Amino acid sequence: MAASRDSSDGQDHWRFFPYDEPYPNQDEAMSRIAAALGEERNVLLEGAPGTGKTLSALVPALEHAREEDKTVVITTNVHQQMRQFVADARAITRTEPIRAVVFKGKASMCHIDVDYRECQTLRDTTRDLVEKQEEVDELNARQQDLLDELQAGSEGAGEARQAVMDELDTLESELEEFEDGNVCDHYRANLTRDTGAFFSWLFDDVRTPQDVYDYADREGLCGYELLKEGMEGVDLVVCNYHHLLDPLIREQFFRWLGREPSEVITVFDEAHNVESAARDHATRTLTENTLSAALSELEDVDDSRAVSAENVLRAFSDALCETYEEALAFGEREQVGENWYDLSIANDDRRDDLTMRFLDAYEGRGISTEVELALQLGKRLDEEYEEAYKQGETTSRKECQTLQAAAFVSAWMDEGGDLGQHPMCSVRRDGGSDEIYGRAELYTCIPREVTQELFDQVSATVLMSATLRPFDVTQDVLGLEDPVTMAYGLAYPEENRRTLTVDVPPLFSSERSNPETQELVAETLADVLRFTPGNTLVFFPSYAEAERYYERLRGRAGGTSLWLDGSDIDTEQARQRFVASDDGALFTSLWGTLSEGVSFDGDDARTVAVVGVPYPHLSERMEAVQAAYDRAYPGNEAGWRYGVEIPTIRKTRQALGRVIRSPDDFGVRLLLDRRYTRESRDMGRYGVRGSFPTEERTEFVDVGPSKAKFAILNFFTDHDAYTGDPPRP
Known part of the structure; x- marks a missing residue:
């Protein structure tokens, strides 16, 4: 398909645009991003689902990179978006040839399964x-x-x-x-x-990692290493977040590209997820098992430094065991399963309990001195393990546990009291022995410590999402300096959508257990299912709430087929059964995998409902994040706003965006909770209506629970969506 061209100056205006005409606002977005890239300024782009954000960023980025001899790296943490990037890149290269590589980690491409x-x-x-x-x-x-x-x-x-x-x-x-x-x-x-022949094949089209793996496996080659070799000087690389957010991987990654950071343009899709992804990459952990392995390793080492290493690591190990044993309350041990169970060890007026116990337990020449000796010894042992593997003396490459343990203890003591670092202790039950063991963790609360360095290094970055606003918060959280900001709402006909805010009682945790409230919500959802001519997506704050209403609606949903998603359920199979249905309802958690990055086009879903305000579980981690933001940005309840409210509203907006994905699509979106209605103005920080962008909340229509069915009926009747006579209220 020919691209839209502007040949008034004798040259293609957007040579990398692969389709006939851009979406509404897309040409403006491309022009503004092109201007920003020319000034090496970062961009925050919010665009409603289905408005062509990817090409809005890619087309000017590739244009700038071609003119300035740079490479574009586009990244996501959502598998479906990775597939969409490949499709877009293939469309581009059929219009204007580009050299593109789709890169995944070694673990998914290794033919002999080694780490x-x-x-x-x-x-x-x-x-x-x-x-x-x-x-x-x-x-x-x-x-x-x-x-x-x-x-x-x-x-x-x-x-x-x-x-x-x-x-x-x-x-x-x-x-x-x-x-x-x-x-x-x-x-x-x-x-x-x-x-x-491999490289001719690779650049003849845009190949997926699976394509490369299959080719290499068939020919007896290593596709991962060939990709690394072929990345130098390419136009476009598609990859996962960790290639950019992990500082060590990023340094190698740019080296494979043959580029200085200043010669790279980065594009982050689903960029509202960068905050949590950066936090995960920065967090460091050390388990009791690693400490035990390090102490066992040191028993056979003939080196004077082993005494110091054993002394400091044993003291830390003993302190860890004593700390979690003391932190476990009466009856709490029985609650510990095979997942990590967090225990509180932080203090407001001094270092954490683990550090205090470590200082009490330690006896020696000085922690810093002996940790440094342990690091030196660990590096020597690691080199010996590598040489033994090289010489075939061992069948696998042994990891030095002393080096890992000493590096963590060094970071714990040096950085554990820094702003944004929250010391944690967790326990879990070993599936084989049934014994409990512990883990120390430095949890990173403020992700800008990871992201700001990246954004300062590269030529420019475009961060795009359907839910990036408020921009000032994104700018603060990620450490962006003076970015260009732009936001484009749904440009599709407004008459094709209806957003209802339903005045059911505010579903705080105490209210959710009220039988009368449960019955009111169930009756309202039954009406939603009955009057929707097709499929309905229903999101809840948790899988437990999804299951509660799934059970309540069984037997009272008429001819609607009900599907339940859950942490122990194959979500993709549930999704496929749902979209294959003519009249189904899928009950899921807003914090699951279906609330973003998954499209439900046309008849796949006609209605989406969000039940309650899906705040994340207010764990110690969330409290630590709030406290860190309060300290970093004093005033205006920054901790609650940055750490809880805004991420929650972004999740809600993502869920609402699962339907109405094209100009001809139509559907109803519901928010069931008084906190979304005008009545929320008197609810202080718990009223969330004002947290939505102005143009979105102006479309909100407040209705009572019993009136929702009439609003839905009228909307779908106007769109002639019912087969036969519409249902009667």
Whole structure:
């Protein structure tokens, strides 16, 4: 399909735009992003679902990169969006050829299933083997030439050949040792065979990681290493968040690109998730099992530093055990299962309980001194483990537990009291022994410590999402300096959608257990299902609430088929059954996987309902995040607003965006809770209506629970959506 062109200046205006016409607002967005990239300014782009955000960012980014010799990296943490990026890149390259690579982590592309460190060692030993073989081949060729000269009567050829033969004997002996070591045959094939056909195939189209894996598996090559080799100087890379958010991976990633950070333009999709993803990447943990393994490792080490390492790590291990034993309240031990169970150890007026116990338990020459000795020893041991694996003395690359433990203890003592770092202790039950063991964790509350460095390094970044506002909060949380901001709402006909705010009692935790309130919500949902001509998505604050109303509506939903999602349910299968239905309802959690990044187009879903205000569980982690934001941004309840309210409203807006995905689509969206209505004005910070963007809340229509069915009936009747006579109220 030909792209829309502006040839008034003799050149294509948007040469990378692959379709006939842009969506409404898309041309303006591309122009504004192009101007921002030219000034190396970051961009915050909010666009309603289905408004073409990806191409709005990609087209000007590729244009700028082509003119300035840069590379565009577009990233997401949602699998469906990754597939959409591939589809868009393929469409682009059929209009204007680009060299694109879709990159995933090694774990998903390895043919022999080894971890990263083991792979790294295998790569080194294999490269050494191949280089040694090349030296042997060169010497063999040289001695043959000298033999020919000797037979031809050349003086001195015999002595020179003997010297070559002596060197050859030495190298062949070394080569035998390499052959006995651990190597990767797939990577060896990369180094010894002509891989030109692979790269011709790779850049003939936009290939998925599975495409690359299948090709490499068929040919006996290592696709992951070939991708790394082929990334240098490409136009576009599609990847996951961790390639950019992890500082160590990012440094390597840019090196594979052959680019300085200033030569890279980054594009983050579903950027409202960057905050939590950055927090996860920055958080560090150390389990009791790792400490035990480190202490066992040190028992056999003949090094004077082992005494210091054992002393400091044993004191920390003992302090960890004492801390979680003391923190477990009466009867709490029985509640601990195979998932990590958080325990409170933080204090307002001093360091945390674990640190205090560690300081009390420790006896030695000084924690900093002995931790440094432990780090030195750990690095030495790690080098020995790598060499043993290279030489084939071990079948797997052993990890140095002392190094891991000492690095964590060093960070715990140096950074545990910093703003934004929250010390945690957790326990879990071992599935085999049924014993409880502990974990220390430095939980990172403020993600800008991870993201700001990235945004300062690269040429520019475009962050896009359907739910980035309020922009000032996103700017603060991620550490963005003076970004260009733009927001585009649904440009589709307003008459094709209706947003109802239903005045059921505010569903606080105490109210949710009220039988009368439950019955009122159930009656309202039954009306929603009955008067929706097609499928209905229903989101709740938790899977438990979803199950509660699923059970309440069984037997009273008429001909509507009910589907339940849950943490132990195959969500994709439930989704497929739901969209295949003509009249179904899917009950799920707003914090599950269906609330964002998944489209329910057309008849897939005609109505979406959000029941309650789905605040996250107010755990100690959330309280720590709130406290950190309150300290970082004093005043205006920054902790509640940044840490709880805004992420919750973003989740709600994402859920509402699952329906009405095209100009011809139509549907009803419901918010069931008084906190969404005009009545919420008297509810203080718990009234959330004002947290929605102005143009969205102006579409809200307040209705009573018994009136919702009439509003739904009238809307779908106006759209001639019922087959036969509409239901009667």
